[in-house]
Amino acid sequence: MELTRRDIIAALTAAGVSVGAGAMSFEMADSDGSSGELVSKTVSPVRRQDTTATEGLSEAVIDLLDAVAAVIYPSAVENRHEFVTRYTQARTANRPEYRQGIADTAAELDAVARDWHDTPYAAVNLVTADELLTNLGVNTADPVSDGTISEQIRYYLIDDLLYALYTTPTGGRLVGIENPAGHPGGTKSYQRADMTTDSTQ
Structure with a gap:
């Protein structure tokens, strides 16, 4: 399922971010038109930086965030990279x-990947990326902003990306939520496809 401009706006609205008309420029076309990953790209290591003096990540x-999303998002999700970029x-x-x-937190995770696999986290394959998070104990960690590296990964990288996806109409459909929080889908969104009304009754 393809994540669209509508999904980005829905996720930002659910997160309490005001998105006015013309406030953001959305171009959802990706280089390969499928998973949202670029066809050919050199991945750079994540270096520590003072982001308070910059305009963005x-x-x-x-x-790295997109690589994490590749692990935790269903494989059916398309335009993932663009969604992650615009949302975050x-x-x-x-x-x-x-x-x-x-x-x-991204720098910490990337340092672990380079220490264990001699390559940035965003450059390892999907299986290795998943195993790395599992070996760090992220699956069972509590989300704590100033906790251990596993807890910070859960707080800053995992939970927000999951929240973003599943508060969108597309993400909601993937898990059977026809009307995500904050999305006014109307009465039709509550009706199962196999439910019909007999006009003679």
Whole structure:
């Protein structure tokens, strides 16, 4: 299922981010038109940086977030990279401390990947990326902003990406939620496809 401009707006609205007309430019076309990943790209290591003095997250951080999303999002999701990019940049635009937390946590995860596999996290294959998170104990960690590396990964990288996806109409349909929170789908969204009304009754 393809994530669209409508999904990005829905996710940002659910997260409490005001998205006015013309406030953001959405171009959902990707280089390969499928998973949202670029066809050919050199992945850079995530370096520690002071994001409070910048306007957004670095490309290396976005690539790492997309690699995390590739692990935790259903494989049926399309336009993932663009969705992650637009959502996280807008979500952190006016939250410098939160943006710094994401950048620092991304740098920590990337350092682990380079230490264990001699390559940036965004460059390892999907199986290795999944195993790395599992071996760090992220699956069972509580989301804590100032906790252990596993707890910070859960807080800054995992939970927000999952929340973003499943508050969208497309993400909701993937798990059987026809009307995600904050999405006015009307009475039709509550009706199962196999339910019919006999006009003679």
